[in-house]
Amino acid sequence: MTTQNPGAIERTPVIPLPSGAARPATAVGALATAASAFLAWTWTSEFPGDLTISGYPGGLQILTLVGAVLTLLFTAASYRPRGLRWLIPTGSDNAVALLALGTFATTWFTLIAISTELGGVANLEPGGYVAGAASLICLAAALGLPLDRRAKDHPHTNPAAVLLLRVSFAKRPLKAPAPLPGWGEILIVIAAYATALGVFTYGIDTSYAELFAGFLIIAVFAVTALGQAGILARLSAIAIRQRPVAVAAAFAAAAAFPFTQTDDQYATIGVNILIFATVALGLNVVVGLAGLLDLGYVAFLGVGAYAAALVSGSASSRFSSVHFPFWAAMLTGAAAAMVFGVLIGAPTLRLRGDYLAIVTLGFGEIFRLGVLNSDGTSGPNITGGPNGIHDIPDLKVFGFDFGDSHDLGGLSLGRFSNYYLLMLVVTAIVVIVFSRASNSRIGRAWIAIREDETAALAMGINGFRLKLLAFALGAGLAGLAGTVQAHVTFTVVPEQYQFAGPVPPNSAFLLAAVVLGGMGTISGPLIGASLLYLIPAKFQFLQNYQLLGFGVALVLLMRFRPEGLIPNRRQQLEYHEGDLPGDIGGPTAATPAKDVAGLTQAGA
Known part of the structure; x- marks a missing residue:
């Protein structure tokens, strides 16, 4: 039916697929898939995870079991019983279809990996065949569930078209939930962050690439399914109402991570993720709020790191006799980066768009070449040239040596765990600064400049001064993180601060983290930076193809979710x-x- 308005879009009725036996078949397929995890999938333990034991799931079988149980649970909830109704607030069956797809993808990824690494499907045991068939039946049945979408070219008989509709489905509006007491909402917030900590710890502790790949597959589909079901929207609303508790719970969950580790192996990844995420959040001030494309932002991280290293008391420092306390070194690094931000921004911020991006890209390369040549031969002896500044001593704050192991409550915290907790405090400071700035009059002026600079100028906003302030603030936040990075890595060298390189942080990965996570938000760059650091760290064998992979990921993101993983409401x-x-x-x-x-x- 069309409206009388010539600009209106023609509406078509909902045309569901036949689904009389779809729900029971989905439940049976999910139950059979869960049961198959307790069977042997291969005869040899050469495949990592030891999938040869019947009655005891291991490795990737656990992920298949989790996916199947979630699919079964949400299938039961789709019948709308009183006890499980809260699992699907939107009443959509797409959550079931997405979970079935995630379970199928994880299971078949495992079977293909076994066949590839061991030399053929002959290495599969009957349990593997049962898992493959059961997950396929579950997915086929789930695709037969009713489609909750208006579309124009129905009926949908092509499974690929049905699958695309499931993924790109526009969520139904949520019904108002039953009111909960304050203590109940607090418990829900605590449980949500505890679950997030457990999932993150499991993912970062995966000991081989195949297990991490399977974890990524099931995690992506599970999170998407929770979004389609409406659970994430409900949790977000509760977190907004209980904001102080949510902030405290988030900080407590992050601080508890080192206590879940038995050594410093993964605490190293954790502290580097925090450094990367903090710098990405600083870049978000420039790109996400003010709309300035900065392609040389990693140089400000380098300025802060070099400034702190020069006054740290290192024997290789040009000023080896100077040894500032940590708080003074942090202020020195932040101030030096801020000064460089003003010096670079003052003559260049009258440019816009691509021209500004080219200038900032040039600044990043000038910084790297400048510190490379400041070796006493090609230039003044300040930064040590290609050797950099090394042997940077560990921090000591109020007698607490961050380089030593410390026992706390029967648990031992190593060097990187100590720096992780320190970097967590720095990240919290940066989050507070970003939040206060974005919600201030200056932040609203930045957003106005980002949306339409000409209109902002016409309304009396001093565009140049505010853009320069954004540049300086973003540079200062990056310099703050650089001071900690210098002490964590023991050394600073020019190769750490490139536009693009095999190891983040670099300017390309920082910008990708902001775009991937969601520009203008707090949690978006934190999540984007975590993913972009963790994935290369786990897939070491794909280092030569990292840029290709991230390019493909960004193209897909721009196509299906251009606002980022955690978008703000306006975008x-x-x-x-x-x-x-x-x-x-x-x-x-x-x-x-x-x-x-x-x-x-x-x-x-």
């Missing part, structure tokens, strides 16, 4: 103007304005 509405919840065609004359506003608020 989500801009990029999905025609995909309001419950109305794929967008608002028309037949949709009252108050209804559109209500749907928008529910979907955000």
Whole structure:
């Protein structure tokens, strides 16, 4: 039916697929897949994880079991029983389909990996065949569940088309939940962050690449399914109402990570993730709030690291007799980076777009070449040239030596665990600064410049001064993280601060972290940076193809989720103007304005 408005979009009715036996078949397939995890999938223990033991799942079998149990649970919840109704607030069956797809992908990835590494499907035991068949039946049945989407070219008989609709589905508006007491919401927030800590710890502790790949597959589909079901939106609303508790719980969960580790092997990855994430959050001030494309941002991290290293008391420092306390070294690094931000921004921030990006890219290379040549031969002897500044001593704060192991509550914290906790405090400071700045009048002016600089200037905003302030603040935050990086790595060398390189942080990966996570948000760059650091650290054998992989990932992201993994509400509405919840065609004359506003608020 069309409206009288010539600009309106034609509406078509919902045409569900036949699904009389879809739910029971999905449940049976999920149950059989879960049972197959207790059978042997291969005869030899050469494949990592030891999948040869019947009655005891191991390695990738555990991930298949988790996916199958979640699929079974959500299938049961789709019948809307009173005890499980809270699992699918939106009432959508897409969560079931996505979980079935994740279980299928994890299972078949394992079977293909076994066949590839061991030399053929002959290395599969009957349990492997049962798992493959059961997960396929579960997925095929789940695709037969009713589609909750208006579309134009139905009926959907092509499984690939049905699958695409499941993934790109616009969520239904959430119904108002039953009110919970304050203590109940607090318990939910604590449980959510405890679960997030457990999932993150499991992922970072995976001991081989195949297990981490399987973890990524099931985690991506599970998180997407929770979003489609409406659970993430409900948790977000509760966290907003209980903001102080949510912030405290998030910090406590992050601080508890070192206590889940038996050694410093993965605490090393943790502290580097925090450094990378903190610098990405500083870049988010420049790119996400002010809309300035900076391709040489890693140079500010280098300025802070070199400034702190020069006054750290290192024997290789040009000023080896100077040994600042840590707080003074942090201020020195942040101030030096901020000064460089002003010096670079003052003559260049009158440029816009690609021209500004080229200038910042040039600054990054000038910094790297400058410290490379400051070796006393090609230039002044300041930075040590290609050898850099090494033997940077460990920090000592109030008698606490970060280089020594310390026992706390029966648990031993190693060197990198100590620096992880220190970097967590620095990250918290940067988050507070970013949050206060973005919610201030200056932050709103930055957003106005990002959206339309000409209109902002016409409204009386001093664009140049505010852009320079954003540049200086972002540089200072990067310099703050650089002071900790210098002590964590013992040395600073020019190769650490390139535009693109095999090891983050570098300017390309920092920018990718901001775009991937979600520009203008706090949690977006933190999550984006974590993924971009953790994935290369786990897939060492793919180092030569990292840039290709990230390029493909960004292209797919721009196609299916251009607002990033954690979008802010403004960008989500801009990029999905025609995909309001419950109305794929967008608002028309037949949709009252108050209804559109209500749907928008529910979907955000």
